[in-house]
Amino acid sequence: MTTYAPARTQPIQEWIYRHRSKLLALLAFTSIFILITPALWLVLTSFKTNENIFRFPPQLFPNPFILDNYQEALNTGNFSRYLLNSAFITVTATIICVTCSALGAFALTFLNFYGRRIWLSIIVGTQFFPAAILLLPLFRMWAQLGLFNTYFSLIATYTATSLSLCSWLLVGFYRAIPVEVLDAAIIDGCGKLGMLWRIVLPLSVPGLLASAAFVFIGVWQEFLLAVTLIGDPELRTVMVGLYGFITEHRIAWNLLIAASVAVSIPTIVIFGLVQRYIVDGIMSGALK
Amino acid sequence: MTLAQQQVMAAQLSVNRSQVKRQRAIRENLLAYLFLAPTILAIVVVLFYPIISMIISSFYSRPTLTRPSVFIGTANYLEVLNDPIFPQVVKNTVLWTLGVTFGQVVLGMYFALILHRRFPGRWLARMLVIIPWVLPGIVVAVTWRFMYSQDFGLINLFLRSIGLESMAQSWLGNQQTAMPAVILVGIWKGFGFYALMFLAGLQSIPTELYESARIDGAGERQQLRYVTLPLLKPVAVTSSVLGLIWTSNYFDAIFVLTGGGPARATETLPMFIYNTAFSFYRTEEAMAGSNILMLIVLLLLAFYMLVILRRGQGIQRQSQDGAQ
Numbered sequence: 001m002t003t004y005a006p007a008r009t010q011p012i013q014e015w016i017y018r019h020r021s022k023l024l025a026l027l028a029f030t031s032i033f034i035l036i037t038p039a040l041w042l043v044l045t046s047f048k049t050n051e052n053i054f055r056f057p058p059q060l061f062p063n064p065f066i067l068d069n070y071q072e073a074l075n076t077g078n079f080s081r082y083l084l085n086s087a088f089i090t091v092t093a094t095i096i097c098v099t100c101s102a103l104g105a106f107a108l109t110f111l112n113f114y115g116r117r118i119w120l121s122i123i124v125g126t127q128f129f130p131a132a133i134l135l136l137p138l139f140r141m142w143a144q145l146g147l148f149n150t151y152f153s154l155i156a157t158y159t160a161t162s163l164s165l166c167s168w169l170l171v172g173f174y175r176a177i178p179v180e181v182l183d184a185a186i187i188d189g190c191g192k193l194g195m196l197w198r199i200v201l202p203l204s205v206p207g208l209l210a211s212a213a214f215v216f217i218g219v220w221q222e223f224l225l226a227v228t229l230i231g232d233p234e235l236r237t238v239m240v241g242l243y244g245f246i247t248e249h250r251i252a253w254n255l256l257i258a259a260s261v262a263v264s265i266p267t268i269v270i271f272g273l274v275q276r277y278i279v280d281g282i283m284s285g286a287l288k
Numbered sequence: 289m290t291l292a293q294q295q296v297m298a299a300q301l302s303v304n305r306s307q308v309k310r311q312r313a314i315r316e317n318l319l320a321y322l323f324l325a326p327t328i329l330a331i332v333v334v335l336f337y338p339i340i341s342m343i344i345s346s347f348y349s350r351p352t353l354t355r356p357s358v359f360i361g362t363a364n365y366l367e368v369l370n371d372p373i374f375p376q377v378v379k380n381t382v383l384w385t386l387g388v389t390f391g392q393v394v395l396g397m398y399f400a401l402i403l404h405r406r407f408p409g410r411w412l413a414r415m416l417v418i419i420p421w422v423l424p425g426i427v428v429a430v431t432w433r434f435m436y437s438q439d440f441g442l443i444n445l446f447l448r449s450i451g452l453e454s455m456a457q458s459w460l461g462n463q464q465t466a467m468p469a470v471i472l473v474g475i476w477k478g479f480g481f482y483a484l485m486f487l488a489g490l491q492s493i494p495t496e497l498y499e500s501a502r503i504d505g506a507g508e509r510q511q512l513r514y515v516t517l518p519l520l521k522p523v524a525v526t527s528s529v530l531g532l533i534w535t536s537n538y539f540d541a542i543f544v545l546t547g548g549g550p551a552r553a554t555e556t557l558p559m560f561i562y563n564t565a566f567s568f569y570r571t572e573e574a575m576a577g578s579n580i581l582m583l584i585v586l587l588l589l590a591f592y593m594l595v596i597l598r599r600g601q602g603i604q605r606q607s608q609d610g611a612q
């Protein structure tokens with residue numbers, strides 16, 4: 001009886017059903033390709049000579065394929081100095097932030113103390129204070145303290161603004177430590193400090209690395225605070241340096257594009273390394 | 289040992305025990321606050337102090353050489369609210385926030401639904417889809433400034449090569465196209481995050497539900513309509529409320545692409561505050577504007593908490609029903 005046969009015995013639907021994983025792959029990669037075309041175009045352009053960038057019809061693949069743009073961008077003005085500034089500020093802020101949150105999150109997760117819930121919600125809540133609100137008051141405060149235009153102001157600001165997310169992620173990772181392990185440690189007479197040092201920290205190395213990666217990426221790419229709190233061209237971060245290519249009278253597109261690709265590499269590499277942990281961390285934080 | 293002696297000993301023991309307990313509690317409190325001290329200090333000094341001082345200053349007049357700053361009540365706020373450009377700014381902010389969040393949720397959902405299915409090369413697709421989200425904000429802005437460029441941007445080159453020369457234009461320089469153009473950039477920057485969130489949400493849906501739906505005769509489309517989407521709704525609601533907070537305050541892209549122009553067509557509230565403070569040097573008004581923005585964020589946050597709380601109660605009720 002044909003009426004009872006499943007609908008997919010019709011030839012086309014049968015064909016679709018049989019090849020559905022390939023069709024899905026086709027659909028997925030086509031949509032992704034369309035969406036990341038701008039980024040691909042940027043990377044391709046970074047290897048082109050200046051006259052080929054502005055040619056019509058456009059040149060698809062760089063020919064000749066050159067690395068001069070990267071070399072020139074690095075040697076233009078203070079760009080290598082900006083890279084060093086950014087590296088110093090980012091690494092310092094990341095280390096301070098992760099150290100503080102590793103201790104703070106331990107207290108919030110494993111210690112019973114007065115006001116624990118309140119502090120947890122205050123610390124987690126501060127991540128909703130966006131930079132847009134903080135720009136002006138921070139600018140005023142650092143200026144009044146005479147710390148405007150210093151590495152210190154930027155590092156302190158980045159540390160404070162990253163602490164919330166970092167503590168939140170670490171609380172998530174700490175909570176994932178099996179209770180049995182902690183109970184066994186307590187039975188063996190391990191104190192709270194020993195618990196932190198011998199159990200919690202060693203077991204949370206992936207979590208600590210993931211949180212550090214998250215802070216690093218956030219600080220490395222931050223722009224608005226950096227452009228507002230630093231006026232001295234010598235102290236600029238690399239993102240402000242990039243913006244410098246734009247605001248000058250004429251945009252040096254070949255250098256701007258090569259520099260943009262170069263400064264994206266650290267974030268992409270780091271994200272690729274810890275992607276799994278970051279997704280876990282966000283999910284545990286967001287859904288709990 | 290008599291009963292009385294035993295009682296005395298027991299009492300002494302319990303006194304000792306409660307003393308030990310109290311000492312331990314005090315020590316634990318000290319240790320906790322010692323560990324939390326750096327975090328609390330940083331947050332109070334670098335976040336709370338400036339915000340509180342901003343709230344206070346916003347009720348005072350600007351000090352001049354001859355006149356010290358005096359309390360003027362809500363005058364700064366009225367100045368902002370009566371600024372002739374303010375309605376336009378509010379309109380821009382709402383358009384930007386809703387447009388970007390809606391686009392991100394739709395695209396994120398689309399990719400999550402595709403990437404949840406099995407197909408060859410899925411791991412690669414999953415990595416590629418979050419590239420725009422991982423790129424630094426300034427790089428995203430540079431990318432799109434290049435794309436939108438009038439003479440050599442990829443969009444205009446494409447239009448020209450398919451014979452639509454007349455449509456090629458300065459996308460960011462035109463008042464009509466500037467806002468849609470920056471909204472597109474906002475969507476592009478953030479949809480990967482939603483794709484990740486929704487993907488994780490999809491993975492948490494038990495497969496038994498699909499099995500029983502299939503046994504009940506549900507086709508692919510009905511499974512999507514009656515199983516996937518309803519169960520994904522909580523994740524979608526919470527992440528889009530967070531997205532609204534984040535997007536309404538995000539202006540890196542606008543800052544680099546248009547700076548709020550042309551003719552203030554893309555000036556959202558944060559951009560307006562920035563321009564008021566750092567281009568026009570009207571600090572007190574900018575502070576009043578920041579406080580208005582902060583109020584909006586707090587309201588959205590309260591809404592978010594409400595959603596989470598209601599969901600928590602819902603889950604509790606369900607589990608109670610299940611127990612009965």
